[in-house]
Amino acid sequence: MTRTTLQIDDTLLDEAMRLSGARTKTDAINRALAEFVRRQERELLRQELGSFDIDLDLDELRRRRQDG
Numbered sequence: 001m002t003r004t005t006l007q008i009d010d011t012l013l014d015e016a017m018r019l020s021g022a023r024t025k026t027d028a029i030n031r032a033l034a035e036f037v038r039r040q041e042r043e044l045l046r047q048e049l050g051s052f053d054i055d056l057d058l059d060e061l062r063r064r065r066q067d068g
Contacts, residue, residue, distance in 0.1 A: 008025075008029075013025060013028060013029075016028045016029075016031075016032055020032075
């Protein structure tokens with residue numbers, strides 16, 4: 001771990017702590033960074049894979065979920 005001095009908006013940090021349930025500022029920041037990385041990685045994967053049509057009706061989708 002690295003110890004760093006930052007200037008962070010107190011109101012924004014307090015709100016992040018409240019919404020995330022973080023008990024410390026460090027925990028709130030680490031959670032926010034982890035979420036940012038997760039979203040960015042997901043977006044990069046989405047861009048790599050692109051999009052495609054799935055030819056399934058609702059009944060077939062339900063069957064596949066049950067067969068699991």
